[in-house]
Amino acid sequence: MADEKQQTITIDGTEYNVADLSDNAKAQVTNLRVTDAEIEKLKQQLAIFQTARTAYARALSEELPKETH
Secondary structure (H helix, E strand, O other), X not given: OOOOOOOEEEEOOEEEEHHHOOHHHHHHHHHHHHHHHHHHHHXXXXXXXXXXXXXXXXXXXXXXXXXXX
């Protein structure tokens, strides 16, 4: 990791210097960071899909026959 001596991570309210962690712990930190980034990416994609769905529903509504009384 870039500049490990300067990096810290807070877990359950306790701050840890990444450089002091075991290699396995460092790997788990990396896994968490990658997973968090993917979750954020999926959240952004979901927002895009929800916006598209709303637009499609609106377009469908405009295409449906209008009721006349």
